[in-house]
Amino acid sequence: MTAAERAGDVLVLGGAGVDTIVRVPELPLPYADSYMIDSGIRTRAGQTGDFVALGLAALGLRTHHLDFLGDDPEGDLVRALHAGHGITLTALPQPAGTKRAVNLVGPDGRRLSLYDTTRGHPGDRFPEATLRALAAASRHVHVTITQPGAHALPVLRETGVPLSTDLHDWDGENPYHEAFAHAADVVFLSAAALADPERTMRRIAERGRARTVVATAGAEGAYLLADGALTRIPAARPPAPVVDSNGAGDAFAAAFLYGRLAGEPPERCARYGAIAGAHACTVPADRADAIGRNELLRRAAAPSH
Structure with missing residues (x-):
């Protein structure tokens, strides 16, 4: 069986890599010559594409991930993550090495990410034949904003x-993100850098193909623009203490797409997303864990969560 024949429900493009997690006493971190990190400094596989793929697979969707990986220990961590969770991975060789980042995580779960931009080349391209074959064998494609x-x-x-x-913390102005925003049928982004989320969301819908735009707003929930109507989606109650917001947006996107592929209306999809995002905030940064389908549906059926 070829890789394309195994693609299945969702193809995730890009966003494979490794994060080094450092828990710091506060953010922003005041200057000092050194800090003692009693919680340890840990490196684990999992950047945005990995977490979306992990969330989709945990919800029972057949998921294929395509990206560049280095022949290095970090690439081995990514390969092991996918193998351990039953996610099919097509890893293209990356001589510059596997993508890496350092995440500083504060006591309240907020994070500051430092991305190593040397782990790639401007000329990196997914082979067209591979791309077409995998896309044609999938019901949906999720494109990360890597180059x-x-x-x-x-x-x-x-x-x-x-x-x-997912445009992540787009400010609504950076032209790099516009090609993604205007090509996608469903657009996710964070409201963190937006002075007027509704205005940005409506501009995406007016200038591009999207009939659905979602702006997540952390503890304040999310904004959902679907077929021209704006709805506020309340945040879900986390099932345990919040320890890390890393991966919450990816979890939201994965659960939203699960609902969409199951034929659910947009508001129900967004509720799934809010529940999955809240769950992700309770998972320590050095673990790769996602909410399962049974748990998601149980919480969604409860009168409050």
Whole structure:
């Protein structure tokens, strides 16, 4: 069986890598010559594409992940993560090495990420034949905003497969994000850097293809723009103490897409997303864990969560 024949429900493009987690006493971190990190400094696989793929697989969706990986210990961590969770991975060789980041995590779960931008080349491209075959064998494609994904967008649009993307903390102005925002059918982003989330969301819908735009707002819930109507989605109650917000947006996107592929209306999809995001905030940064389908549906059926 070829990789394309195994693609299944969702193809995730890009965003594979490794994070080094450092728990710090506060953010921003005041200057000092040194800090003693009693909780340990840990490196684990899991960047945005990994976490979306993990969330989708935990919800029972057949998931395929395509990205560049180095022949290095970090790449081995990524490969092991996918193998351990039953996620099919097509790893293209990356001589510059596997993507890496350092995440400083504060006591309240907020994080500051430092990304190593040397782990790639401007000319990196997903092979067109591979891209077309995997997309054609999938019900949906989720495109991370890493650089090869931008060049994949025209090919993906030609396939006719529905697309989603996550713009993360876009400020609504950076032109790099616009190609992703205007090509996708479903757009996720964070409201953190937006002075007027509704205005940005409506501009995405007016200028692009998206009929659904979601702006997550942490403890304040999320904004959902679906077919021109704006709805506020309340935050879900975390099932345990909040320890780390890393991966919460990816969990939201995965659960939203699960609902969409199951034929649920947008508000129900957003409720799934809020529940999954709240769950992710209770998972320590050095673990890769996602809410399962039975637990998601149980919490969604409860009168409060």
